[in-house]
Amino acid sequence: MRRPNADHLVEAVNVTKSFGSNVVLQGIDLTVDPGEVVCLLGPSGSGKTTFLRLINQMETLTGGRIWVGGELIGIEERKGKLHTRTDADIARQRSRIGMVFQRFNLFPHMTAMENVIEAPVHVKGISKREARQQATELLELVGLADRARFYPSQLSGGQQQRVAIARALAMKPELMLFDEPTSALDPELVGEVLGVMRGLAAEGTTMIVVTHEMGFAREVADRVVFMDQGVVVEEGSPDTVLLHPTEERTRTFLRRVKQQAEAEAQHDVELAKTLDALES
Amino acid sequence: MSTSSGSDGERPGLINAVPVRHYGRWVAVAVIVLLLLMLLNMLIFNPVFDWPFVLEVMNQTPVIEGLLKGTLLVTVFTMIVGVLGGVVLAVMRLSDNPVLRWVSWAYTWFFRSIPRIVLLTIMGAGMGLIFRDGLSLGIPFDWKIIEWLGLSGDWRFATLDANTLFSGFVGAVIGLGASEAAYMAEIARAGILSVDKGQSEAAQALGMSRWKAMRRVVLPQAMRVIVPPTGNETIAMMKDTSLLIALPLTAELFYQVGAIGSRTYQILPSYLAAVVYYLLITSVLMVGQSYLERHFGRGFGTTVKSDKAQAEIGLMAGSAH
Numbered sequence: 001m002r003r004p005n006a007d008h009l010v011e012a013v014n015v016t017k018s019f020g021s022n023v024v025l026q027g028i029d030l031t032v033d034p035g036e037v038v039c040l041l042g043p044s045g046s047g048k049t050t051f052l053r054l055i056n057q058m059e060t061l062t063g064g065r066i067w068v069g070g071e072l073i074g075i076e077e078r079k080g081k082l083h084t085r086t087d088a089d090i091a092r093q094r095s096r097i098g099m100v101f102q103r104f105n106l107f108p109h110m111t112a113m114e115n116v117i118e119a120p121v122h123v124k125g126i127s128k129r130e131a132r133q134q135a136t137e138l139l140e141l142v143g144l145a146d147r148a149r150f151y152p153s154q155l156s157g158g159q160q161q162r163v164a165i166a167r168a169l170a171m172k173p174e175l176m177l178f179d180e181p182t183s184a185l186d187p188e189l190v191g192e193v194l195g196v197m198r199g200l201a202a203e204g205t206t207m208i209v210v211t212h213e214m215g216f217a218r219e220v221a222d223r224v225v226f227m228d229q230g231v232v233v234e235e236g237s238p239d240t241v242l243l244h245p246t247e248e249r250t251r252t253f254l255r256r257v258k259q260q261a262e263a264e265a266q267h268d269v270e271l272a273k274t275l276d277a278l279e280s
Numbered sequence: 281m282s283t284s285s286g287s288d289g290e291r292p293g294l295i296n297a298v299p300v301r302h303y304g305r306w307v308a309v310a311v312i313v314l315l316l317l318m319l320l321n322m323l324i325f326n327p328v329f330d331w332p333f334v335l336e337v338m339n340q341t342p343v344i345e346g347l348l349k350g351t352l353l354v355t356v357f358t359m360i361v362g363v364l365g366g367v368v369l370a371v372m373r374l375s376d377n378p379v380l381r382w383v384s385w386a387y388t389w390f391f392r393s394i395p396r397i398v399l400l401t402i403m404g405a406g407m408g409l410i411f412r413d414g415l416s417l418g419i420p421f422d423w424k425i426i427e428w429l430g431l432s433g434d435w436r437f438a439t440l441d442a443n444t445l446f447s448g449f450v451g452a453v454i455g456l457g458a459s460e461a462a463y464m465a466e467i468a469r470a471g472i473l474s475v476d477k478g479q480s481e482a483a484q485a486l487g488m489s490r491w492k493a494m495r496r497v498v499l500p501q502a503m504r505v506i507v508p509p510t511g512n513e514t515i516a517m518m519k520d521t522s523l524l525i526a527l528p529l530t531a532e533l534f535y536q537v538g539a540i541g542s543r544t545y546q547i548l549p550s551y552l553a554a555v556v557y558y559l560l561i562t563s564v565l566m567v568g569q570s571y572l573e574r575h576f577g578r579g580f581g582t583t584v585k586s587d588k589a590q591a592e593i594g595l596m597a598g599s600a601h
């Protein structure tokens with residue numbers, strides 16, 4: 001087996017995944033370098049979530065290999081044979097990867113602060129005092145220092161997602177995975193979450209972001225990867241993929257996204273007109 | 281506004297309507313008050329309710345001892361055994377391992393099928409016969425292995441007498457606890473299943489082991505669903521301690537008041553002493569349950585709609601800590 005290039009933080013080679021007879025990923029190759037921001041685009045059902053879940057071992061690989069930080073995910077090679085990793089080893093690998101979910105998945109019985117210190121205290125075993133200090137800084141980073149004592153149910157969706165980002169960051173992960181972090185949010189709350197992510201990107205955080213926010217992808221991504229039906233169709237710089245795509249499937253997808261955005265914009269314009277008319 | 285009846289004619293003002301009269305309600309109240317008066321009259325003036333004697337029975341040392349030991353302490357210990365056992369059974373039932381799933385199912389099936397009084401009677405009468413040589417901790421099938429090897433003696437570290445183990449206080453806790461675990465398993469399972477799968481996924485994504493995610497994230501949320509029926513189970517268990525004479529365990533409230541009743545021929549007032557105690561304990565348990573429900577309900581039940589309401593709730597939450 002070819003050893004991974006040490007420069008890559010993530011290297012996925014010929015990754016396949018089937019659920020029973022349903023082949024969801026059919027040979028994905030993807031590399032992510034330290035400090036890179038990679039945006040994954042693609043129509044719903046193309047396997048983006050599944051790919052992120054494979055990296056974080058919430059699903060097991062059917063075929064191919066994924067290395068994170070030079071370590072094989074889920075399996076290890078001993079004396080020329082592949083062995084499944086133990087649960088403890090998998091947990092250790094997971095603790096190095098931060099994950100942000102579409103539906104936040106904050107722990108509802110814990111305050112924002114408790115959510116953020118949970119893993120540092122109960123996984124890493126650092127003292128509560130130290131964890132709290134770190135958490136305060138992280139909550140400040142996501143602009144929620146004044147919400148530390150709030151329960152998730154007392155926060156807006158955008159605030160919850162920002163706490164979820166802080167919670168993932170608290171483990172000081174080498175890699176952050178975002179699965180449509182703004183899809184479940186009201187439009188007016190999308191910006192605050194993307195703003196936090198922009199800040200992380202600027203600080204050099206390595207991120208894989210599944211998103212439908214084309215503006216964010218263009219502005220923040222170092223690379224854009226377009227997936228469809230379980231394969232990578234096209235990848236490259238944001239300008240190449242988003243403005244001058246070579247593949248027909250990419251064009252179709254972008255056209256559809258654009259139409260949707262235009263329809264929304266049109267709706268907004270009409271709404272604005274109606275409001276104007278009402279005012280005058 | 282032709283039908284307006286306001287004083288200044290044009291715009292409708294304060295509403296001062298005659299409310300609907302709920303005559304039915306008043307009739308119901310009257311009937312209930314009447315029935316309560318009749319009940320009170322009976323309780324106070326019917327000589328059969330010999331309250332001074334009831335108080336006297338309640339104050340007897342064996343009765344108080346029975347209440348503390350056979351009723352309260354057995355309830356506490358059985359519920360500890362039952363809840364822990366139930367959670368373990370529920371986790372087994374939900375595990376990936378088919379053997380564990382089957383064992384859990386079979387256990388629940390067995391203990392749910394046996395009436396408690398039957399279980400206790402058989403335990404008291406039968407266990408001494410089944411385990412004639414007592415219960416030992418040692419190497420399984422040691423006698424057979426020793427026989428094969430042509431040796432003598434045994435490989436047992438400790439032996440307990442089955443009669444002491446399965447009768448009396450320990451027997452009560454084992455019997456009722458084993459039975460309770462079967463019911464608690466169903467309750468705990470429903471509780472665990474009520475928690476969104478994303479919760480344990482998020483916990484495991486942070487590097488928690490499956491068991492730690494269960495303990496720190498899933499079970500505390502499951503408690504919200506588990507606590508109310510567990511309160512009912514505790515109250516039911518407290519009442520089922522009155523079956524313990526089947527074991528037999530005599531240091532128990534119901535048996536003790538019964539004994540006084542048959543000795544003094546004051547049957548009804550004696551049993552009333554037990555009723556008063558059962559009422560008192562249940563009241564205390566209900567208060568405890570509401571505290572537990574509030575504790576495990578934290579972070580839930582506030583659905584925030586407007587920003588203003590949110591800010592208000594936020595202020596409350598901020599100052600409550």
Ligand SMILES: Nc1ncnc2c1ncn2[C@@H]1O[C@H](COP(=O)(O)OP(=O)(O)O)[C@@H](O)[C@H]1O
Pocket residue numbers: 019022024042043044045046047048049050051
């Ligand atoms: N646990 C699962 N069991 C069976 N099929 C699944 C499972 N998870 C995802 N799939 C299937 O995999 C395909 C890709 O899903 P997903 O990765 O969620 O796509 P995307 O995130 O790009 O919308 C879908 O057809 C979905 O039905």
Ligand SMILES: [Mg+2]
Pocket residue numbers: 048049050180
């Ligand atoms: Mg998805």
